[in-house]
Amino acid sequence: MSTRTLAEWLSYLEQLHPNAIDMGLDRCEEVARRLGLSRPAKQVVTVSGTNGKGSTCAFVAALVRSQGLKVGVYSSPHLLRYNERVQIDGAEADDAALCAAFEAVDAARGEITLTYFEMGTLAAFWLFGRAALDVAVLEVGLGGRLDAVNIVDADIALISSIGLDHAEWLGDTRESVAAEKAGIFRPGQRAVCGDLDPPAVLIDIAQEKGTELLRRGADYEVTIGSDSWQWRGVTGTGEPLSLHALPMFDLPMENAGLALQAYALLGYPWVPEQISAALANTRMHGRLERHLLERDGQRFSLLLDVGHNPHAAAYLAERLNARALTGGRLAVFGLLADKDLEGVLAPLLPVVHEWGVAPLPTARTRPAETLKAALDASSATATVYPDVRTALDAQYQKARTGDEIIVLGSFYCVAEALEWLAER
DSSP: OOOSOHHHHHHHHHHSSSSSOOOOSHHHHHHHHHHTOOOSSSEEEEEEOSSOHHHHHHHHHHHHHTTTOOEEEEOOOOSSOGGGGEEETTEEOOHHHHHHHHHHHHHHHTTOOOOHHHHHHHHHHHHHHTTTOSEEEEEOSSSSTTSGGGGSOOSEEEEOOOOOOOHHHHOSSHHHHHHHHGGGOOTTSEEEEOOSSOOHHHHHHHHHHTOEEEEBTTTBEEEEOSSOEEEEEEOTTSOEEEEEEEOOOSSOHHHHHHHHHHHHHHTOOOOHHHHHHHHHTOOOTTSSEEEEEEETTEEEEEEEEOOOSHHHHHHHHHHHHTSOOSSOEEEEEOOBTTSOHHHHHHHHTTTOSEEEEOOOSSTTBOOHHHHHHHHHHTTOOEEEOSSHHHHHHHHHHHOOTTOEEEEESOHHHHHHHHHHHHTO
Protein backbone atom coordinates (compact mmCIF):
# COMPACT_ATOMS: atom_id res chain seq x y z
CA MET A 1 0.00 0.00 0.00
CA SER A 2 1.21 3.52 -0.83
CA THR A 3 2.70 5.54 2.00
CA ARG A 4 2.44 8.80 0.05
CA THR A 5 -0.57 11.06 0.32
CA LEU A 6 -2.24 12.21 -2.90
CA ALA A 7 -0.61 15.64 -2.54
CA GLU A 8 2.78 13.94 -2.16
CA TRP A 9 2.17 11.79 -5.22
CA LEU A 10 1.22 14.82 -7.32
CA SER A 11 4.34 16.65 -6.20
CA TYR A 12 6.40 13.57 -7.09
CA LEU A 13 4.76 13.34 -10.51
CA GLU A 14 5.77 16.90 -11.31
CA GLN A 15 9.44 15.98 -10.84
CA LEU A 16 9.51 12.75 -12.86
CA HIS A 17 10.12 14.19 -16.31
CA PRO A 18 12.27 17.19 -17.30
CA ASN A 19 9.49 18.50 -19.55
CA ALA A 20 5.83 19.16 -18.72
CA ILE A 21 4.90 17.96 -22.23
CA ASP A 22 6.71 15.25 -24.20
CA MET A 23 4.58 14.24 -27.15
CA GLY A 24 4.70 10.59 -28.16
CA LEU A 25 3.07 7.25 -27.41
CA ASP A 26 5.97 4.78 -27.15
CA ARG A 27 6.68 5.28 -23.44
CA CYS A 28 3.01 5.09 -22.42
CA GLU A 29 2.40 2.05 -24.58
CA GLU A 30 5.33 0.20 -23.01
CA VAL A 31 4.24 0.95 -19.44
CA ALA A 32 0.65 -0.01 -20.31
CA ARG A 33 1.99 -3.33 -21.65
CA ARG A 34 3.92 -3.94 -18.43
CA LEU A 35 0.78 -3.20 -16.41
CA GLY A 36 -1.29 -5.56 -18.54
CA LEU A 37 -3.66 -2.74 -19.44
CA SER A 38 -5.88 -3.40 -22.42
CA ARG A 39 -9.18 -1.68 -23.08
CA PRO A 40 -10.48 0.36 -20.13
CA ALA A 41 -14.12 -0.55 -20.89
CA LYS A 42 -16.32 -2.61 -23.19
CA GLN A 43 -16.80 0.49 -25.35
CA VAL A 44 -14.55 3.53 -25.55
CA VAL A 45 -15.34 7.06 -26.72
CA THR A 46 -12.39 9.42 -27.21
CA VAL A 47 -13.05 13.18 -27.37
CA SER A 48 -10.75 15.78 -28.90
CA GLY A 49 -11.34 19.38 -29.93
CA THR A 50 -10.09 22.92 -29.40
CA ASN A 51 -13.10 23.76 -27.26
CA GLY A 52 -16.05 21.78 -25.94
CA LYS A 53 -14.27 18.56 -25.00
CA GLY A 54 -15.27 18.67 -21.34
CA SER A 55 -18.96 19.30 -21.87
CA THR A 56 -19.11 16.73 -24.67
CA CYS A 57 -17.61 14.13 -22.32
CA ALA A 58 -20.12 15.08 -19.63
CA PHE A 59 -23.06 14.78 -22.03
CA VAL A 60 -21.95 11.37 -23.36
CA ALA A 61 -21.50 10.08 -19.82
CA ALA A 62 -24.89 11.40 -18.71
CA LEU A 63 -26.65 9.77 -21.66
CA VAL A 64 -25.04 6.39 -21.05
CA ARG A 65 -25.63 6.53 -17.29
CA SER A 66 -29.31 7.26 -17.92
CA GLN A 67 -29.55 3.62 -19.04
CA GLY A 68 -28.18 2.36 -15.74
CA LEU A 69 -24.79 1.57 -17.26
CA LYS A 70 -21.41 2.04 -15.59
CA VAL A 71 -19.34 4.88 -17.06
CA GLY A 72 -15.82 6.14 -16.44
CA VAL A 73 -14.74 9.64 -17.48
CA TYR A 74 -11.14 10.82 -17.71
CA SER A 75 -10.74 14.57 -18.23
CA SER A 76 -8.31 17.41 -17.64
CA PRO A 77 -7.36 19.83 -16.28
CA HIS A 78 -9.05 19.97 -12.89
CA LEU A 79 -10.32 23.08 -11.13
CA LEU A 80 -10.07 22.42 -7.39
CA ARG A 81 -9.08 18.76 -6.86
CA TYR A 82 -7.08 16.30 -8.92
CA ASN A 83 -9.82 13.76 -8.15
CA GLU A 84 -12.08 15.59 -10.65
CA ARG A 85 -10.04 14.08 -13.47
CA VAL A 86 -11.11 10.48 -12.82
CA GLN A 87 -14.81 9.76 -12.35
CA ILE A 88 -16.50 6.37 -12.11
CA ASP A 89 -20.28 6.23 -12.15
CA GLY A 90 -20.52 9.97 -11.54
CA ALA A 91 -18.25 9.94 -8.46
CA GLU A 92 -14.71 11.28 -8.31
CA ALA A 93 -12.00 8.73 -7.53
CA ASP A 94 -10.98 9.04 -3.89
CA ASP A 95 -7.45 9.73 -2.68
CA ALA A 96 -6.74 6.12 -1.71
CA ALA A 97 -7.71 4.79 -5.14
CA LEU A 98 -5.59 7.36 -6.95
CA CYS A 99 -2.60 6.68 -4.70
CA ALA A 100 -2.87 2.95 -5.35
CA ALA A 101 -3.04 3.59 -9.09
CA PHE A 102 -0.01 5.90 -9.06
CA GLU A 103 1.94 3.32 -7.06
CA ALA A 104 1.11 0.62 -9.61
CA VAL A 105 2.13 2.79 -12.57
CA ASP A 106 5.30 3.98 -10.85
CA ALA A 107 6.36 0.42 -10.09
CA ALA A 108 5.74 -0.68 -13.67
CA ARG A 109 7.50 2.19 -15.42
CA GLY A 110 10.97 1.24 -14.13
CA GLU A 111 13.53 3.30 -16.05
CA ILE A 112 10.91 4.98 -18.27
CA THR A 113 10.24 8.63 -17.53
CA LEU A 114 6.63 9.77 -17.80
CA THR A 115 5.13 13.24 -17.66
CA TYR A 116 2.55 14.29 -15.08
CA PHE A 117 -0.24 13.84 -17.65
CA GLU A 118 1.04 10.47 -18.82
CA MET A 119 1.23 9.13 -15.26
CA GLY A 120 -2.30 10.40 -14.63
CA THR A 121 -3.63 8.86 -17.83
CA LEU A 122 -2.19 5.43 -17.09
CA ALA A 123 -3.44 5.64 -13.48
CA ALA A 124 -6.94 6.39 -14.75
CA PHE A 125 -6.81 3.44 -17.15
CA TRP A 126 -5.59 1.19 -14.32
CA LEU A 127 -8.60 2.22 -12.20
CA PHE A 128 -11.02 1.88 -15.11
CA GLY A 129 -9.74 -1.62 -15.85
CA ARG A 130 -10.70 -2.69 -12.34
CA ALA A 131 -14.14 -1.06 -12.37
CA ALA A 132 -15.86 -3.29 -14.96
CA LEU A 133 -17.05 -0.31 -16.97
CA ASP A 134 -19.56 -0.47 -19.79
CA VAL A 135 -18.22 2.72 -21.37
CA ALA A 136 -15.09 4.82 -20.88
CA VAL A 137 -15.17 8.44 -22.07
CA LEU A 138 -11.64 9.77 -22.54
CA GLU A 139 -10.80 13.43 -23.05
CA VAL A 140 -7.68 14.12 -25.09
CA GLY A 141 -5.31 16.44 -23.24
CA LEU A 142 -3.53 18.03 -26.21
CA GLY A 143 -4.04 17.47 -29.93
CA GLY A 144 -4.79 13.80 -30.45
CA ARG A 145 -2.24 11.89 -32.53
CA LEU A 146 0.52 11.90 -29.91
CA ASP A 147 -1.57 12.40 -26.76
CA ALA A 148 -1.29 9.70 -24.08
CA VAL A 149 -5.03 8.98 -24.30
CA ASN A 150 -4.48 7.81 -27.87
CA ILE A 151 -2.84 4.55 -26.78
CA VAL A 152 -6.42 3.23 -26.60
CA ASP A 153 -8.29 2.31 -29.79
CA ALA A 154 -11.65 4.03 -29.49
CA ASP A 155 -14.89 2.65 -30.87
CA ILE A 156 -16.01 6.21 -31.56
CA ALA A 157 -13.72 9.24 -31.91
CA LEU A 158 -15.31 12.67 -31.43
CA ILE A 159 -13.93 16.06 -32.48
CA SER A 160 -15.91 18.91 -30.98
CA SER A 161 -14.32 21.89 -32.74
CA ILE A 162 -11.19 22.88 -34.65
CA GLY A 163 -9.57 26.20 -33.80
CA LEU A 164 -6.15 27.64 -33.05
CA ASP A 165 -4.57 26.95 -29.67
CA HIS A 166 -1.29 25.41 -28.47
CA ALA A 167 0.36 26.49 -31.73
CA GLU A 168 3.81 25.44 -30.48
CA TRP A 169 2.61 21.82 -30.45
CA LEU A 170 -0.20 21.68 -33.01
CA GLY A 171 0.86 24.26 -35.58
CA ASP A 172 -0.60 27.64 -36.43
CA THR A 173 -3.19 26.68 -39.03
CA ARG A 174 -6.55 24.94 -38.73
CA GLU A 175 -5.24 22.35 -41.19
CA SER A 176 -2.34 21.37 -38.94
CA VAL A 177 -4.61 21.28 -35.88
CA ALA A 178 -7.14 19.10 -37.72
CA ALA A 179 -4.42 16.68 -38.81
CA GLU A 180 -3.27 16.22 -35.21
CA LYS A 181 -6.81 15.71 -33.94
CA ALA A 182 -7.56 13.19 -36.70
CA GLY A 183 -4.84 11.05 -35.14
CA ILE A 184 -7.52 9.55 -32.86
CA PHE A 185 -9.33 8.00 -35.86
CA ARG A 186 -9.11 4.22 -36.24
CA PRO A 187 -9.57 1.94 -39.28
CA GLY A 188 -12.98 0.33 -39.40
CA GLN A 189 -14.37 2.52 -36.60
CA ARG A 190 -16.51 5.64 -36.57
CA ALA A 191 -15.69 9.29 -35.94
CA VAL A 192 -18.00 12.28 -35.53
CA CYS A 193 -17.00 15.90 -36.13
CA GLY A 194 -19.00 18.73 -34.57
CA ASP A 195 -17.23 21.49 -36.49
CA LEU A 196 -19.44 22.82 -39.30
CA ASP A 197 -16.46 23.65 -41.51
CA PRO A 198 -13.67 21.12 -40.88
CA PRO A 199 -10.49 21.44 -42.96
CA ALA A 200 -10.36 19.04 -45.89
CA VAL A 201 -7.37 17.26 -44.32
CA LEU A 202 -9.67 15.85 -41.62
CA ILE A 203 -11.88 14.23 -44.25
CA ASP A 204 -8.83 13.02 -46.22
CA ILE A 205 -7.30 11.32 -43.16
CA ALA A 206 -10.59 9.60 -42.36
CA GLN A 207 -10.72 8.23 -45.90
CA GLU A 208 -7.06 7.14 -45.81
CA LYS A 209 -7.55 5.31 -42.51
CA GLY A 210 -10.86 3.74 -43.46
CA THR A 211 -12.72 5.57 -40.69
CA GLU A 212 -16.40 6.32 -41.23
CA LEU A 213 -16.69 10.07 -40.55
CA LEU A 214 -20.04 11.60 -39.66
CA ARG A 215 -20.23 15.39 -39.86
CA ARG A 216 -22.49 17.99 -38.35
CA GLY A 217 -24.52 19.67 -41.06
CA ALA A 218 -24.32 16.60 -43.30
CA ASP A 219 -24.97 13.45 -41.28
CA TYR A 220 -26.48 15.04 -38.18
CA GLU A 221 -27.89 18.48 -37.40
CA VAL A 222 -28.45 20.72 -34.41
CA THR A 223 -31.05 23.46 -34.85
CA ILE A 224 -31.30 26.00 -32.02
CA GLY A 225 -34.41 28.14 -31.70
CA SER A 226 -35.40 30.88 -29.27
CA ASP A 227 -36.89 28.61 -26.62
CA SER A 228 -35.96 25.04 -27.65
CA TRP A 229 -33.66 23.09 -29.94
CA GLN A 230 -33.92 20.13 -32.27
CA TRP A 231 -31.59 17.29 -33.26
CA ARG A 232 -31.51 14.99 -36.26
CA GLY A 233 -29.05 12.14 -36.75
CA VAL A 234 -28.60 8.46 -37.55
CA THR A 235 -28.18 5.13 -35.80
CA GLY A 236 -25.19 2.86 -36.30
CA THR A 237 -27.09 1.10 -39.08
CA GLY A 238 -28.00 4.37 -40.83
CA GLU A 239 -31.61 4.62 -39.63
CA PRO A 240 -32.81 8.21 -39.12
CA LEU A 241 -33.39 9.54 -35.61
CA SER A 242 -34.66 12.87 -34.36
CA LEU A 243 -35.55 14.74 -31.17
CA HIS A 244 -37.75 17.81 -31.01
CA ALA A 245 -38.47 20.59 -28.51
CA LEU A 246 -35.45 19.84 -26.37
CA PRO A 247 -35.05 22.21 -23.40
CA MET A 248 -32.52 25.05 -23.52
CA PHE A 249 -29.64 25.08 -21.04
CA ASP A 250 -26.41 27.01 -20.45
CA LEU A 251 -23.96 24.37 -21.66
CA PRO A 252 -23.46 24.39 -25.45
CA MET A 253 -26.28 22.64 -27.26
CA GLU A 254 -23.84 22.03 -30.13
CA ASN A 255 -21.80 19.77 -27.87
CA ALA A 256 -24.94 18.06 -26.61
CA GLY A 257 -25.80 17.36 -30.25
CA LEU A 258 -22.38 15.81 -30.84
CA ALA A 259 -22.84 13.62 -27.76
CA LEU A 260 -26.29 12.59 -28.99
CA GLN A 261 -24.82 11.36 -32.27
CA ALA A 262 -22.18 9.38 -30.38
CA TYR A 263 -24.86 7.88 -28.13
CA ALA A 264 -26.93 6.91 -31.17
CA LEU A 265 -23.93 5.06 -32.61
CA LEU A 266 -23.29 3.20 -29.35
CA GLY A 267 -26.63 1.47 -29.86
CA TYR A 268 -28.25 1.88 -26.46
CA PRO A 269 -32.03 2.33 -25.97
CA TRP A 270 -33.50 5.50 -27.46
CA VAL A 271 -36.07 6.88 -25.02
CA PRO A 272 -36.65 10.58 -25.78
CA GLU A 273 -37.83 11.50 -22.28
CA GLN A 274 -34.78 9.90 -20.63
CA ILE A 275 -32.43 11.47 -23.16
CA SER A 276 -33.91 14.95 -22.72
CA ALA A 277 -33.71 14.72 -18.92
CA ALA A 278 -30.10 13.43 -19.01
CA LEU A 279 -28.98 16.36 -21.15
CA ALA A 280 -30.89 19.00 -19.18
CA ASN A 281 -29.47 17.75 -15.87
CA THR A 282 -25.83 17.75 -17.01
CA ARG A 283 -23.68 20.22 -15.05
CA MET A 284 -20.04 21.28 -15.28
CA HIS A 285 -18.00 23.54 -13.07
CA GLY A 286 -16.59 26.53 -14.91
CA ARG A 287 -18.52 26.20 -18.17
CA LEU A 288 -21.14 28.95 -18.32
CA GLU A 289 -21.73 28.22 -14.64
CA ARG A 290 -24.16 30.72 -13.12
CA HIS A 291 -24.74 31.67 -9.48
CA LEU A 292 -27.13 34.21 -7.97
CA LEU A 293 -25.64 36.53 -5.33
CA GLU A 294 -27.04 39.10 -2.94
CA ARG A 295 -25.28 41.89 -1.04
CA ASP A 296 -26.96 44.64 1.00
CA GLY A 297 -30.26 44.07 -0.79
CA GLN A 298 -28.59 44.12 -4.23
CA ARG A 299 -29.26 41.02 -6.37
CA PHE A 300 -26.90 40.14 -9.23
CA SER A 301 -25.37 37.11 -10.92
CA LEU A 302 -21.93 35.54 -11.13
CA LEU A 303 -20.95 33.68 -14.30
CA LEU A 304 -17.87 31.45 -14.43
CA ASP A 305 -16.34 30.39 -17.73
CA VAL A 306 -12.91 28.84 -18.33
CA GLY A 307 -12.78 29.94 -21.99
CA HIS A 308 -9.22 31.00 -22.81
CA ASN A 309 -8.93 31.19 -26.61
CA PRO A 310 -10.68 33.21 -29.35
CA HIS A 311 -13.13 30.45 -30.27
CA ALA A 312 -14.30 30.05 -26.67
CA ALA A 313 -14.47 33.82 -26.16
CA ALA A 314 -16.61 34.23 -29.28
CA TYR A 315 -19.01 31.56 -28.05
CA LEU A 316 -19.24 33.20 -24.62
CA ALA A 317 -19.95 36.58 -26.23
CA GLU A 318 -22.66 35.00 -28.37
CA ARG A 319 -24.37 33.54 -25.31
CA LEU A 320 -24.08 36.81 -23.40
CA ASN A 321 -25.63 38.71 -26.30
CA ALA A 322 -28.55 36.30 -26.35
CA ARG A 323 -29.31 36.88 -22.67
CA ALA A 324 -31.25 39.96 -21.62
CA LEU A 325 -29.51 42.02 -18.92
CA THR A 326 -30.93 44.99 -17.04
CA GLY A 327 -27.59 46.10 -15.58
CA GLY A 328 -23.94 46.06 -16.55
CA ARG A 329 -21.28 43.37 -16.89
CA LEU A 330 -18.22 43.46 -14.67
CA ALA A 331 -15.39 41.13 -15.67
CA VAL A 332 -12.67 39.48 -13.61
CA PHE A 333 -10.04 38.47 -16.14
CA GLY A 334 -6.69 36.67 -16.13
CA LEU A 335 -4.86 34.94 -18.97
CA LEU A 336 -1.84 32.72 -19.49
CA ALA A 337 1.10 34.18 -21.38
CA ASP A 338 0.83 31.77 -24.32
CA LYS A 339 -2.78 32.64 -25.14
CA ASP A 340 -4.02 35.03 -27.85
CA LEU A 341 -4.90 38.13 -25.81
CA GLU A 342 -6.28 40.24 -28.66
CA GLY A 343 -8.24 37.30 -30.05
CA VAL A 344 -9.83 36.62 -26.67
CA LEU A 345 -10.69 40.26 -25.99
CA ALA A 346 -12.12 41.19 -29.41
CA PRO A 347 -15.53 39.45 -29.16
CA LEU A 348 -15.98 40.34 -25.47
CA LEU A 349 -15.26 44.08 -25.60
CA PRO A 350 -18.79 45.00 -26.79
CA VAL A 351 -20.51 42.99 -24.03
CA VAL A 352 -18.36 43.81 -20.98
CA HIS A 353 -18.65 47.26 -19.40
CA GLU A 354 -15.83 47.21 -16.88
CA TRP A 355 -12.78 45.00 -16.46
CA GLY A 356 -10.88 43.93 -13.37
CA VAL A 357 -7.61 42.31 -14.44
CA ALA A 358 -5.22 40.29 -12.28
CA PRO A 359 -2.25 37.92 -12.53
CA LEU A 360 -2.95 34.20 -12.24
CA PRO A 361 -1.36 32.10 -9.46
CA THR A 362 1.21 30.53 -11.80
CA ALA A 363 4.55 31.52 -13.32
CA ARG A 364 2.90 31.14 -16.74
CA THR A 365 0.60 34.13 -16.17
CA ARG A 366 0.44 37.14 -18.42
CA PRO A 367 1.12 40.30 -16.35
CA ALA A 368 -2.01 42.20 -15.36
CA GLU A 369 -0.39 45.41 -16.63
CA THR A 370 -0.21 43.85 -20.10
CA LEU A 371 -3.91 42.99 -19.95
CA LYS A 372 -4.75 46.54 -18.92
CA ALA A 373 -2.62 48.01 -21.70
CA ALA A 374 -4.52 45.96 -24.29
CA LEU A 375 -7.84 47.06 -22.82
CA ASP A 376 -6.73 50.69 -22.62
CA ALA A 377 -5.81 50.53 -26.31
CA SER A 378 -9.41 49.49 -27.01
CA SER A 379 -10.80 52.34 -24.85
CA ALA A 380 -12.16 49.85 -22.32
CA THR A 381 -12.38 50.62 -18.59
CA ALA A 382 -9.89 48.44 -16.72
CA THR A 383 -8.41 48.29 -13.23
CA VAL A 384 -5.39 46.24 -12.16
CA TYR A 385 -5.65 44.14 -8.99
CA PRO A 386 -2.90 42.14 -7.24
CA ASP A 387 -4.77 38.83 -7.54
CA VAL A 388 -8.01 37.27 -8.74
CA ARG A 389 -9.68 37.27 -5.33
CA THR A 390 -9.04 40.98 -4.79
CA ALA A 391 -10.48 41.69 -8.24
CA LEU A 392 -13.53 39.58 -7.44
CA ASP A 393 -14.00 41.31 -4.08
CA ALA A 394 -13.90 44.68 -5.84
CA GLN A 395 -16.43 43.73 -8.51
CA TYR A 396 -18.65 42.14 -5.86
CA GLN A 397 -18.74 45.41 -3.93
CA LYS A 398 -19.49 47.42 -7.08
CA ALA A 399 -22.28 45.16 -8.38
CA ARG A 400 -25.86 46.38 -8.23
CA THR A 401 -29.20 44.72 -8.89
CA GLY A 402 -29.35 43.47 -12.48
CA ASP A 403 -25.58 43.41 -12.93
CA GLU A 404 -23.53 40.36 -13.89
CA ILE A 405 -19.99 39.57 -12.78
CA ILE A 406 -18.11 37.38 -15.27
CA VAL A 407 -14.99 35.47 -14.24
CA LEU A 408 -13.15 34.25 -17.32
CA GLY A 409 -9.90 33.60 -19.14
CA SER A 410 -8.41 30.57 -17.43
CA PHE A 411 -8.99 27.48 -15.31
CA TYR A 412 -6.80 29.21 -12.72
CA CYS A 413 -9.12 32.21 -12.67
CA VAL A 414 -12.28 30.15 -12.27
CA ALA A 415 -10.69 27.92 -9.62
CA GLU A 416 -9.95 31.00 -7.51
CA ALA A 417 -13.53 32.15 -7.96
CA LEU A 418 -14.94 28.76 -6.91
CA GLU A 419 -12.90 28.84 -3.71
CA TRP A 420 -14.02 32.44 -3.11
CA LEU A 421 -17.62 31.37 -3.63
CA ALA A 422 -17.30 28.37 -1.31
CA GLU A 423 -16.13 30.64 1.49
CA ARG A 424 -19.38 32.56 1.19
